[in-house]
Every structure is written in C-alpha cells, then in structure tokens.
Amino acid sequence: xxxxxxxxxxLRSLLVRKEVSAVEMVTSFLERIDSLDAALNTxxxxxxxxxxxxxxxxxxxxxxxxxxxxxxxxLAIKDVICTKGVRTTCGSRMLNNFxxxxxxxxxxxxxxxxxxxxxxxxxxxxxxxxSTENSAYGPTRNxxxxxxxxxGSSGGSAAAVAADLCSGSLGTDTGGSIRQPAxxxxxxxxxxxxxxVSRFGLVAFASSLDQVGPITKDVEDAALLLQVIAGYDQRxxxxxxxxxxxxVSGLREPIRGMRLGIPREYxxxxxxxxxxxxxxxxxxxxxxxxxxxxxxxxxxxxxxxSAYYIIAPAEASSNLARYDGVKYGLxxxxxxxxxxxxxxxxxxxxxxxVKRRIMLGTYVLSAGYYxxxxxxxxxxxxxxxxxxxxxxxxCDALVAPVAPIPAFKLGEKTDDPLQMYLSDVLTLxxxxxxxxxxxxxxxxxxxxxxxxxxxxxxHFREDIVLRVAYQFERAAGCTGRRPxxxxx
Amino acid sequence: xxxxxxxxxxxxxxxLARLELTxxxxxxLTDQMNQILCYMEKLNELNTTDIxxxxxxxxxxxxxxxxxxxxxxxxxxxxxxxPDSDGACFRVPKVI
Numbered sequence: 001x002x003x004x005x006x007x008x009x010x011l012r013s014l015l016v017r018k019e020v021s022a023v024e025m026v027t028s029f030l031e032r033i034d035s036l037d038a039a040l041n042t043x044x045x046x047x048x049x050x051x052x053x054x055x056x057x058x059x060x061x062x063x064x065x066x067x068x069x070x071x072x073x074x075l076a077i078k079d080v081i082c083t084k085g086v087r088t089t090c091g092s093r094m095l096n097n098f099x100x101x102x103x104x105x106x107x108x109x110x111x112x113x114x115x116x117x118x119x120x121x122x123x124x125x126x127x128x129x130x131s132t133e134n135s136a137y138g139p140t141r142n143x144x145x146x147x148x149x150x151x152g153s154s155g156g157s158a159a160a161v162a163a164d165l166c167s168g169s170l171g172t173d174t175g176g177s178i179r180q181p182a183x184x185x186x187x188x189x190x191x192x193x194x195x196x197v198s199r200f201g202l203v204a205f206a207s208s209l210d211q212v213g214p215i216t217k218d219v220e221d222a223a224l225l226l227q228v229i230a231g232y233d234q235r236x237x238x239x240x241x242x243x244x245x246x247x248v249s250g251l252r253e254p255i256r257g258m259r260l261g262i263p264r265e266y267x268x269x270x271x272x273x274x275x276x277x278x279x280x281x282x283x284x285x286x287x288x289x290x291x292x293x294x295x296x297x298x299x300x301x302x303x304x305x306s307a308y309y310i311i312a313p314a315e316a317s318s319n320l321a322r323y324d325g326v327k328y329g330l331x332x333x334x335x336x337x338x339x340x341x342x343x344x345x346x347x348x349x350x351x352x353x354v355k356r357r358i359m360l361g362t363y364v365l366s367a368g369y370y371x372x373x374x375x376x377x378x379x380x381x382x383x384x385x386x387x388x389x390x391x392x393x394x395c396d397a398l399v400a401p402v403a404p405i406p407a408f409k410l411g412e413k414t415d416d417p418l419q420m421y422l423s424d425v426l427t428l429x430x431x432x433x434x435x436x437x438x439x440x441x442x443x444x445x446x447x448x449x450x451x452x453x454x455x456x457x458x459h460f461r462e463d464i465v466l467r468v469a470y471q472f473e474r475a476a477g478c479t480g481r482r483p484x485x486x487x488x
Numbered sequence: 489x490x491x492x493x494x495x496x497x498x499x500x501x502x503x504l505a506r507l508e509l510t511x512x513x514x515x516x517l518t519d520q521m522n523q524i525l526c527y528m529e530k531l532n533e534l535n536t537t538d539i540x541x542x543x544x545x546x547x548x549x550x551x552x553x554x555x556x557x558x559x560x561x562x563x564x565x566x567x568x569x570x571p572d573s574d575g576a577c578f579r580v581p582k583v584i
Contacts (some may be wrong), residue, residue, distance in 0.1 A: 101565040195546045237551050238544065252550050306528045317505060324506070326578050328569035338583050343508040355507060359517055360524065362505040363493065376531050380540035383534065385542055418523050434545020459546065 002488055003028050008073050008221040010246050011167055013207075015058075015065055015072050020184060021036040022055035022116075029118055031075050033165050036486065041140050042081045042150075042160040045087050046119040054116045060388070063114060069224050069248075071114030076166035078157045079120040080127055081200040081212065083107055090203050091123040091153075092347030094329045104201020105236065106170060106212050106229045113228045118166050122156030125351045126320065127177055127205045129153050130423055133414055141410070143483040144449055148407040152180030155329055157215045158185040163486055168216040168225055172202060174209045174455040175308050176402075176427025183402035183452025186441045186481065188469070189215045190222045193460050194434035195240035196232030198225040198227075203312040205411040207238075207317035218479050219440060219470040223247035226462060229313050250463045251470040255411070256290030260468070261395030263302035266426055271404040276321060278443030278451040279401045285475050286399060288466070296394055298387040304428040305382050310364050310377035310420050311432070317361025357418060385433040388456070397464050401426055403438045408448035426454065434463045440469040443477040447488045492520065492525040 003011060003025045014020045029076035030048050037043055051074065057063040058072045065071050077083065080090045082100035084107075089095045103111065110117075124134040132140040132155025139153040143163040144146040150159040154171030161169050171178040173191035182189025190213045197212045204210065214225035227248060232241040254487060262283060267276060287293050325345035327330030332348055335341035350358070364373035403426060413420040430437045435456055441452035453472065457465040473479050482488070493501075495518045501511045509517065563576070572579040 098569055101561055103570060110530055116535055193546070196549075229528070234553055238546070240546055240548070274561075300534075303531060303534065306531050307494075309524065310531075311530060312548060321506075326580055329571070331571035335581055338581050339506075341581050342506045346506055347508040352505075352513075355509075355513070356517065356520060357507050358507065359498070359501055360521060363497075363501045363521065366501065373528065375541055376536060378543060379536035379539040380531055380534060381542040382539050383536070385545060411581060417520055421524070432542075432545070 004032050005488065006167070006400065008224060009069070011216055012069060012073065014359045020153070020364035021256065022058040023052060025072070026051050026055040026074055026116060028043055029166065033118070035164060037165060037203055038161055039141065039146060040143060040163055041092055041138050042156040042163065042165055043076065043119040044089055044122050044137050044156070047086065047117055051116050051118050067106050068113040070110065070228055072116055073242055074116045074118045074167050075110065076118050076157060076160045076169040077107065078154050078169070078171050080123060080172055080203045081107060081170060082203065083117070083120065086120065088203070089137070090136060090350065091125040092354070093136045096324050096330065098328050100201070102201060105120070105198035105202065105233045105314045107162070107164055109228050121160055121169060121190060124153035124155070125173055125354050126155040126203070126316070127174055128316065128353050128357050130176070130180060130420055131413065132156060133410060134351055136351055139410060141244070142407050143486055145184065145407065148409050148449070149408060152186035153177040155181045158182050158187055158189060159219060161185070161187045161215050162483060164482065166443050168221050170229070170322060171215045172210055172212050173431065173482050174206050175312060175431045176212045177216060179402050179427050179452070179454060180367060180424065182439040184407040184450065186450025187215055187217060188219055188222050188438065188479065189213065189440045190226060190441050190462070190465070191431070191436060192230065192462055193436045193476055195238055196436070196460065196462065198236040198239050200235040204319040206312040208315060208318060209312060218316055218465060220248065220251060222438065223251055223466050245280045245463050246461055247466055250467055254290065255286070255468055255471045258291045258397070259395040260267065260286055260291045260293055261296035261391050261398045262293060263296055263298045263301070263398055263400055265298050265393065266400035268404050268425070271401065272406060272445065275401050275406065275451050276406060279453060281473065282442040283399060283451045284475065286472060289471055289475055294395055296391045296398070298391060298429065300380065300383045300387050301429055301448035304384060304432060305421055307380040307384065308375040308424070308428040308432060309360070310373050311381065314365050314374050315361070317358045317365065320354070332371070353417070362456040364438050381432045388433045388435055390428070394456045397468050400454045400456070402452040402454040403427070406445045406451055418448060430456050435459055436465050438465050438469045440473055442476060443478055491522060493521050
C-alpha cells in the first residue's frame with residue numbers, strides 16, 4: 001500500500017481504522033520527498049521534525065484522529081502564506097531569512113483541524129509568474145515531463161500533489177496561479193470567490209485579486225479543504241461574512257437539468273488542438289450527464305490581459321513598497337544613507353520579474369498616466385465583471401479550457417514577458433471578476449501532458465463549481481492517473 | 489513600434505520605485521515596457537465613458553469592529569526579523 005498516492009479522504013479512512021500509523025504515513029512522505037525532490041524542487045523548506053512530532057501525537061493518543069476530516073492529513077503550503085516561526089520566503093531572496101511572528105488565518109484553521117504540514121512549496125517570486133521559473137530557489141519541474149514547467153505561480157504546490165509528495169496543498173491565485181498549475185500538473189485546483197477565504201497572513205501581491213485555495217488529487221479533497229479554510233475573518237477587511245455551505249455533501253447531487261454555458265471567446269484561434277479536443281469531449285460528457293449545454297458570450301475576454309497587467313502590477317508596486325530593508329527582509333550592508341539603503345536593498349532582493357512589475361505598476365500609477373492606464377483598466381474590469389453577471393443570467397456555470405496549451409518547456413517563454421502574460425488569457429477574467437473557478441483534469445495531450453477543464457461559477461457558488469467538477473470527474477475518470485516516469 | 493516610454497523615463501520610474509537599475513537592466517526594461525505598453529493600447533478600442541471603475545470585485549461597506557483592547561505582537565517579536573535594531577527600535581543609516 002502506497003499511502004502517498006492516496007487522496008486525503010482515502011488516507012483518512014486508513015488512519016481512522018489504524019491500518020497505518022500517522023508516523024509511518026509521514027515517514028513514507030518524507031522518504032519520498034528525500035528521493036524525488038532533488039530533481040523536482042517542489043519544496044523550499046521541508047518540515048520533517050515538526051511533521052513527525054505532530055504525527056506521533058496522533059499515534060500516542062494526544063491528538064484526536066477523529067476530531068476532524070483533516071486530522072493527521074499531510075499538507076504542503078505555498079511559501080507565500082505566513083507560518084509562525086517557519087521561514088516564509090515568497091520565493092524571493094528578499095525574504096530568505098524571514099520567519100513570520102504569526103500564522104496566517106488559513107494556517108490557524110488547518111492547525112486546529114489537526115492537519116500536518118510537510119513543508120513550504122516553491123513558487124514564482126511573490127507569486128508573479130506563470131511557470132515557477134521566477135523563483136530565487138530554482139525552478140520547479142513538471143512531474144509529467146521534467147523538461148517542462150509545472151505552471152505557476154503555485155507550481156510547487158501543484159507539482160508536489162501530482163508527484164505524491166503531499167496529500168494536498170494550498171496555493172494562491174491572483175490571475176490563475178492555482179488553476180493553471182493544476183491544469184499543467186493533472187490535479188484539481190480551486191480558486192474561491194474573492195472574500196471567501198481570509199487573506200490575513202497571506203503575503204500581498206495584488207490585494208484586490210489574491211485568494212488562497214486548495215490543490216488536491218480529487219474534487220472531494222478540494223471540497224474538504226475549502227470547508228476548513230472558508231469563512232469570515234475579522235482580521236481581513238475584505239473577507240465576506242457569507243454562510244459557508246456543506247461543500248462535501250453537495251457534491252453528490254446530479255447535474256441533470258443544470259445549464260452549462262460555453263463561452264465562445266474561450267476557444268481561441270491557435271489553441272492547441274489536443275486542448276480543444278479534450279475540452280470538447282468534456283462538454284459532451286457533461287451533456288451525457290444531463291446538463292443543458294448553451295453557448296454564451298463573454299465579449300470583453302480579449303481585454304483581460306491588458307486590464308490585469310495594469311491592475312495587478314499597480315497594486316504590487318504599492319504592496320511591495322514595504323520591502324525597505326528596515327523591519328524585515330534583506331538589507332545591503334554599508335549603504336551611505338537611508339535612500340541608498342532602500343534602493344540597493346530592493347535591487348538586490350528582488351528578481352527580474354518582480355522588478356518589471358514594480359516598474360510597470362509605478363509607471364501606470366504615476367502622474368500623467370493614471371487615467372490612461374489604471375483608471376481605464378479599472379473601468380474595463382467593470383465590463384469584464386458585467387460579462388460574467390450577464391452570462392450567469394443564462395446559465396448556472398461556465399465550462400471552458402484553463403490554458404490554451406499544455407505545459408510548455410522550461411526557458412521557452414522566459415525571454416518574452418508579454419508571451420508569458422498572454423498565456424494567462426483564459427484565467428485572468430475570472431480573477432478580475434472575483435468569481436470562483438476550478439481546474440479539473442479532462443484528458444491528456446498526444447505527448448502525455450495533462451489538460452485541465454475550467455469550471456466557473458457565480459460569486460460564492462463554489463458549491464456549484466465543485467458539484468459540476470465532481471460529477472464530471474466521476475464520469476470522465478481522468479483524475480488519479482499519475483506521472484508514469486516517477487516511481488509509484 | 490511607437491515608443492511609449494523612453495530610457496530617461498524608465499530611469500525616472502526606477503527612482504520613484506526606489507530601484508537601482510544597471511545600464512543593462514535599464515535597456516532591457518525600456519524594450520520590454522514598450523512592448524507591453526503598446527499591447528495595452530488595446531484598451532483604447534473600448535469606449536468607457538460613464539463606465540464606473542471597479543476596484544474590488546465584491547462591493548463592501550466599511551467594516552467596523554469593537555474598539556476593544558486586544559493582545560498584539562510584542563516588541564521582541566516585532567523586532568525579531570529586523571536587519572538591525574537596538575533592542576527597542578529599528579536602526580537605520582543616518583537620515584540627517
């Protein structure tokens with residue numbers, strides 16, 4: 001029995017029946033990380049000692065294995081979420097030695113549910129990127145083909161789940177950073193509605209867009225994790241006090257009679273033929289499940305990249321002003337005066353993509369350009385948001401591809417930032433609108449790379465998104481296939 | 489390609505952003521920012537007169553909490569990550 005390949009809920013039933021001890025289980029993951037992660041680089045920090053200590057507490061009866069559906073479940077956490085006393089780097093040299101003095105709310109919630117943290121996962125620096133190549137700790141590799149990227153920015157979290165180096169993980173999504181790596185790695189990734197999950201203790205990139213969400217081996221696990229992390233938090237002023245339904249029990253309801261919209265703008269010219277074939281097949285599967293398929297239009301889709309790459313860098317340039325070498329983070333020694341200390345520390349601490357976004361953001365907010373760029377983009381954001389609200393008048397959820405292509409090769413887009421930005425075209429609009437979305441595996445390309453199906457729902461209707469994904473997953477049976485090149 | 493931003497402007501923006509760029513970084517960013525900003529011209533295809541701006545996808549009103557004293561981070565915790573401190577305050581290079 002390989003415990004590392006089980007879903008969270010399968011693993012839980014073994015633990016509850018005492019067919020495996022928590023220490024055996026954690027040891028199995030740590031050994032696997034030890035043997036495989038030198039090549040994949042999914043973790044920045046592995047928490048072997050504390051994970052084993054937590055596991056022992058379940059085995060000796062101090063911890064209650066029946067306390068919650070996440071008790072003793074071994075998780076990996078994207079290294080952008082604060083963990084008390086545990087190095088949190090954000091994939092940046094800037095925070096190489098940063099040990100947060102507090103836990104983020106999602107970490108607090110997972111801890112009290114009894115989850116075990118195996119480590120902190122690799123990511124694009126400050127979550128800026130689509131390939132996890134922008135990490136100061138080296139790129140993560142895709143477990144399906146190590147010449148290819150895992151997607152980003154939550155590439156470490158997605159690849160760790162795909163390679164069975166954890167049972168499930170948390171990622172963050174600002175413009176697709178959960179959905180796209182989940183698609184590239186053949187796992188499930190859910191971006192909740194903006195405001196559904198607290199951002200307290202999530203290191204800020206673009207505050208009006210950032211959301212924490214689960215990356216898991218199947219849809220039921222995503223529902224289990226969301227159940228624990230969702231809910232109002234006084235410490236995040238944009239957290240919304242909206243009831244949290246029972247996501248898991250909602251999964252079993254059939255989708256017969258549900259109206260699923262197919263946004264015609266999401267089937268781009270130049271899309272990889274294997275992607276369109278897999279998504280079209282997925283749509284047929286939904287129809288066979290009794291869903292009514294209707295074509296809809298999201299007319300401003302094509303403006304998402306421009307609007308996003310103005311708004312997100314603008315917010316980032318403001319958020320990242322806090323890295324000044326005073327309170328935490330890197331400081332160059334021996335600067336002559338305060339201003340040189342700021343400039344030299346920031347230049348040494350930040351990598352090229354972060355500098356590019358700070359520059360873009362500072363430019364679009366600067367005197368004389370604010371109206372032409374930032375204000376214009378914020379107005380277009382309204383149009384994009386309205387597109388979705390209009391579409392949801394006609395249908396219950398939208399079904400589309402996650403990315404126009406499967407995982408690309410390392411180095412393929414690093415010299416051309418605009419090409420990298422354009423690869424986010426199908427995930428950015430939902431982020432700008434703040435709606436929930438999931439990526440669920442729907443097939444493979446001819447060269448055996450995973451392809452994800454994106455399901456989007458109205459604000460706070462994660463229950464619908466999860467239900468469609470779950471029913472599709474059961475019917476399609478694409479989930480659960482593991483990278484063939486890795487040892488089982 | 490029309491020039492949207494000159495190298496001098498890139499230097500100016502870097503100053504605003506408190507970044508010290510090398511000559512090579514300046515040159516590369518000038519090219520890349522021009523390419524990206526030209527692509528963003530696309531937004532001008534849309535007439536947005538009278539369209540309100542969205543700053544947050546979920547509209548919220550002011551959120552208030554009880555004005556009650558709560559425990560907060562202690563001084564040692566706040567200073568623990570500081571590159572330099574005297575045990576009571578953050579220490580920085582001479583300002584004046």
